[in-house]
Amino acid sequence: MRMSRYLLNTLKEVPREAETLSHQLMLRACMIKKIAAGIYTYMPMGYRVIRKIEGIIREELDREGCIELLMPAVQPAEIWKESKRWDFYGKELLRFKDRKGADFCMGPTHEEVITDVVRRELKSYKQLPLNLYQIQSKFRDEIRPRYGLMRGREFIMKDAYSFDVNDEASEKSYWAMYHAYARIFHRCGLKFRAVEADSGAIGGSYTHEFHVLADTGEDTVLSCSHCDYTANIEKAECRKPDHIEHGDLHQIEKKETPGKKSVDDVAEFLAVKPEALIKTMIFTLEDDTAIAVLVRGDHEVNEVKVRNYLGLNALELADEEAIQSATGGPSGFSGPVGLKIRILADFAVQEMSNAVTGANEKDMHWVNVNPERDFKVSEYGDFRLAQAKERCPRCEEGRYQQFKGIEVGQVFRLGTKYSESMNCKFLDENGKEKPAVMGCYGIGVGRTAAAAIEQNNDENGIVWPVNIAPFDVMLLNLDIQDDAVNEAALDLYEGLRKEGLDVLYDDRDVRAGFKFKDADLIGLPIQVIVGKRGLKEGLAEVKVRRNGERVKVSPQDIPAKVEALLNGLKEQEEQRR
């Protein structure tokens, strides 16, 4: 591609909206353009990367026998009502009506559609296993889209769905996908981890997420320093605390704490440690009843754990009004003493004594509060977020280590949730009707591109892994006015393309420095530089973007040299851990 004819306007300055490095670089390199919050156009350069990633995904899934199809982006409400998710799914499901007033939504995922597709076709166990996938735009009306492609509302996703005769076969499909994913992300040149995670609103028995390791990642992953246990912070189990023998239980007493609402403020004011406080969080359930969740002052409620424990989809932190009506006091002063609502408490609370809690009235706290004596807990459980350095729940030796990750893929086992509710059944070898056992598997394509940039950049710009670079080679013609240079560059352009390489040829009439800066920003793995200076000695230059190394090579040897360098880089990148 001749750059003079390409659509690629790089920016020297960073648009103000861009917070993360990948977002900034994508905007500067003219890969994406925003048209609304969380909604982007993939510009030619960006789209090439998307296509490269899609290509790798297709190859690896096809290798596993998966079959590609394309489902509609707009979905009728009926199938969502059938699966009971129309009311279950939150506000991120974008709903609308057609001209006849019928309900539709933009597909945030495609379990319903695929189940509908398969139930029409599936008759016999002989047709199984089946694994269907698509690469397509999805829409989730995120509350706060940000970081460019990292968390868009419209985003390109590969989603696959497996159908099997039984659990055992389904598990086989699951692990086949798990390994295909590992190959995909290796080929993309990414450092990643597969972690255990919460299965969330989509429902299902267990799941792994694939996280690209990056400091800017939005997800927190905890990993045992000793054993293999690695989990998303939402899932990460907390070790049950050792039993503590309580000393004397003191007399409960009310103290004034004017304006002290936060745990830290109250602890400081009463001269106790935050872990001496019982934090009382009031939540509102779907039917507007309120519940209280108690955790130790230095702990945080894990809403996912609470939600899963209650078997609910929706759980909202109560607003001021709800807190007032549930506790009789303002927010910041809630406590379990005298509370008439259902009270869940974290295991750690069970071991506390002479604690501090809110008194359910303005500017007042109780001290020397003791569980069971002063208030009744409905149920104890693991309701808090695990923290770094805590002891591992699975082994005796390890402690949690924490790192940040960008979730680029996930694999779920769905069981028969959808095949039962939507009647996707087949006849087994005994002629008995059975529901298909399903799994679903997603990869965020745009997010993978963004994650790759987060992991591969330097102060000059992007450093693309070879396998997902928009082009293989940047050919820089430094003297577009000079006939000899022009001729040499054109020969190289042809020669490189004959090798089957994707070449971006910078034939623009701009100064050399400008071209170097752009080449580094865009970040193609190899740069071939042709100028008057080198040509005097009959040589052109080859530069490796990743390490900056340059070698002078005679033009006729360049295609082979480039090829060799690319292969070397590729090998290195695929081996990364």
Add this chain to the structure above:
RNA sequence: CGGGGAGUGGCGCAGUCUGGUAGCGCACCUGCCUUGGGAGCAGGGGGUCGGAGGUUCGAAUCCUCUCUCCCCGACCA
């Protein structure tokens, strides 16, 4: 949803307090000059100042309403 901030040419910003000819840098066009790490000079095109109403002789600037975007939060999967 709550809190904070911002909307002025494609991008980055000044001007708003104290109302009076819409400006600067980058990018773009023309010419000269220059040519191995985002050159220089000269000339030029492009903006209903997010939108609607109001106050005023006069509004980017003051008032009211509204929309959008960004950041933060116990938000989201």
